[in-house]
Amino acid sequence: MATSTATYSETAAREAARGRGEPAWLVEARAEAARAFTATSMPSPALRPWKYTDVSALDIEAFAPDAAFAPRVTGVAPAGGFAGSLAAALASHGEVVREHLGSVVPGTEGKFTAANAAQWREGVLVHAPRGQAFAAPVTVAVEGHEGAIFPRILIVAEPASEVSIILRTSSAAAPLLAAGVIEVVAQADSRVRLLIDTRWGAVTQEFTTLRARIGRGADVQVGSIVLGGHIVKQTVEALMEGEGSTSTIRGVAVGDTEQHFDFVTLQELIGKKSSSEVEIKTALAGASRSVYYGVTRVEPTAIGASANQENRNLLLSPRAKADADPVLEILTNEVIRCGHGATVGPVDQDALFYLQSRGLDMRQSLVLLVTGFFQSVISGLDAPGLVEELESALREKLATAELE
Amino acid sequence: MSGATMTQPILELRGLKVSIAEKPDIHIVKGIDLTIRPGEIHALMGPNGSGKSTLASTIAGSPTYVVDEGQIIYQGADITAMSADERARKGVFLSFQYPTPIPGVTMVNLMRESLKARRGAEVPAREFLAELRATLSKLKMSEDMARRYVNDGFSGGEKKRAEILQMGLLKPDLAILDETDSGLDVDALRTVSEGVNALRRPDMGILIITHYERILNYIEPDFVHILFEGRIVKSGGFDLAKRIEHEGYDPILKELGITSTKVAEGAAR
Numbered sequence: 001m002a003t004s005t006a007t008y009s010e011t012a013a014r015e016a017a018r019g020r021g022e023p024a025w026l027v028e029a030r031a032e033a034a035r036a037f038t039a040t041s042m043p044s045p046a047l048r049p050w051k052y053t054d055v056s057a058l059d060i061e062a063f064a065p066d067a068a069f070a071p072r073v074t075g076v077a078p079a080g081g082f083a084g085s086l087a088a089a090l091a092s093h094g095e096v097v098r099e100h101l102g103s104v105v106p107g108t109e110g111k112f113t114a115a116n117a118a119q120w121r122e123g124v125l126v127h128a129p130r131g132q133a134f135a136a137p138v139t140v141a142v143e144g145h146e147g148a149i150f151p152r153i154l155i156v157a158e159p160a161s162e163v164s165i166i167l168r169t170s171s172a173a174a175p176l177l178a179a180g181v182i183e184v185v186a187q188a189d190s191r192v193r194l195l196i197d198t199r200w201g202a203v204t205q206e207f208t209t210l211r212a213r214i215g216r217g218a219d220v221q222v223g224s225i226v227l228g229g230h231i232v233k234q235t236v237e238a239l240m241e242g243e244g245s246t247s248t249i250r251g252v253a254v255g256d257t258e259q260h261f262d263f264v265t266l267q268e269l270i271g272k273k274s275s276s277e278v279e280i281k282t283a284l285a286g287a288s289r290s291v292y293y294g295v296t297r298v299e300p301t302a303i304g305a306s307a308n309q310e311n312r313n314l315l316l317s318p319r320a321k322a323d324a325d326p327v328l329e330i331l332t333n334e335v336i337r338c339g340h341g342a343t344v345g346p347v348d349q350d351a352l353f354y355l356q357s358r359g360l361d362m363r364q365s366l367v368l369l370v371t372g373f374f375q376s377v378i379s380g381l382d383a384p385g386l387v388e389e390l391e392s393a394l395r396e397k398l399a400t401a402e403l404e
Numbered sequence: 405m406s407g408a409t410m411t412q413p414i415l416e417l418r419g420l421k422v423s424i425a426e427k428p429d430i431h432i433v434k435g436i437d438l439t440i441r442p443g444e445i446h447a448l449m450g451p452n453g454s455g456k457s458t459l460a461s462t463i464a465g466s467p468t469y470v471v472d473e474g475q476i477i478y479q480g481a482d483i484t485a486m487s488a489d490e491r492a493r494k495g496v497f498l499s500f501q502y503p504t505p506i507p508g509v510t511m512v513n514l515m516r517e518s519l520k521a522r523r524g525a526e527v528p529a530r531e532f533l534a535e536l537r538a539t540l541s542k543l544k545m546s547e548d549m550a551r552r553y554v555n556d557g558f559s560g561g562e563k564k565r566a567e568i569l570q571m572g573l574l575k576p577d578l579a580i581l582d583e584t585d586s587g588l589d590v591d592a593l594r595t596v597s598e599g600v601n602a603l604r605r606p607d608m609g610i611l612i613i614t615h616y617e618r619i620l621n622y623i624e625p626d627f628v629h630i631l632f633e634g635r636i637v638k639s640g641g642f643d644l645a646k647r648i649e650h651e652g653y654d655p656i657l658k659e660l661g662i663t664s665t666k667v668a669e670g671a672a673r
Contacts, residue, residue, distance in 0.1 A: 349468075351506050353488060356489040357464050358489075365489075369509070
């Protein structure tokens, strides 16, 4: 325990960064984040985003950082671009990294994000240069083993560029803490697609912050499919700064046993005519639980903005639970449309009987109902081959889910 | 096949009494005996609230209702305690009065899954499509319907046609048509009825449940039963349906010396 506590100290962070040969500015940023980590207490359940996920007893320092952790990046960047480790990018794309790393999610912002900024290893940079498009999606495989990992992903899409990223997370059966930070810089008229396929092992706890800064006419779409993990908390924030910027956040999750999912979304509409959609659906078996807290904030500058957020939860077992809390903060009168909806409820018994009357047994009927329920989200994911794979993973999970 | 097997009824209801699962004190079906033999079409008629739809759902195995007494014998086997899906796989088909919308699930997807279940084996895509197309053309329906989500945003007529389409594909041995004529205009009624006639086989039994005799002008029944307050109070041939068309239920009930127990109970209070 003493060793890992020392690992999280400012001195240790500074020394480790120097030892990796990081540039001075980054060593300082690491030290600053480590200081913030020590100075910041764990988020309290009194804070609204943490109301249903009480981490006050969680001791990050009890998890020793996995020094060997390195995400695997597969993808070919167009000329002048980059897809690979952040550590490697420091040499070849140092200016891009220096300009953007920590610019969207500062390393001093919170307990988990500070830990990430101080401790991330290797990291990932995906850089789409001006006017260029990646020919195929970049895949990032995050594989955890034991202790703590701090996945750090920086996505920079220059004006009129296009990039698509598929992030897959998995882990072994040993206790793992994953505190991730994903920063997206989507400059004017760029298009960024990010699909997160979460399949952690049964005792992994994830706390990830994803934030996108979206410029004029740019479009960012984030999709998240959560099947694995014990505690999965994903905070996804879209800052629509540019005029006509758009964002979509889509999520589906299937919970079982004691799984606990916590989704927090923020759609901050700042630019004129910006627009944003959030649709998150969960199906919960066993004693699993889903928590959703989503804020749509329309700033006074966001004239002609439109936004919608929906959270729908299907309870497949009487022990499953869901809490949905969508919040609207509209600070201008000139919005086009601003809606929200949230539902929590059991499977429609009439629909179940209808399917059973067609010869499908209880479980087959449920699988069909749940895939139908997810259809609106999944059909928007814009990743043809992957969608089929996900659907079959989803069916597989439902085939053994606890329904009592 | 022996002669006995040939004449084995498709469906036999023996002293069937049914109540609502969540309200066991409410008895809806109060003792029904009914035998449907292969090739026969039976019409079960009666005013609203007589228990027609309850009976239809109970035969199909709806968990909303419980059988308090009596038996449901299907092709010689007691299916009273059998689950709805098992009954369906054995060839019982219920065409719903109000088919449930299932957004996100296409008709094609459902039909393929249900055909697979009915056969107890995988149905290759090519074979399935060939059968679907053959059934669509037999029923004079377009492929568009098959691509849509199950009953989602369907008009009344489309819903009923979609039920008949599924019936055509699943080839049941017992088809229960619950108020298949309700909500249909004359043209839709004709289309749906012609569909049922086209799907009729000499080895199947059909039970048509209806409030009005309208549909019976297109699908002529061999037997007509009048259900009143949970009991079959009169059975006859097609002429009985014709009589209801002209006179309504009241004169027949009066003739039988039946007064509503609900009215009687009300008067006694």
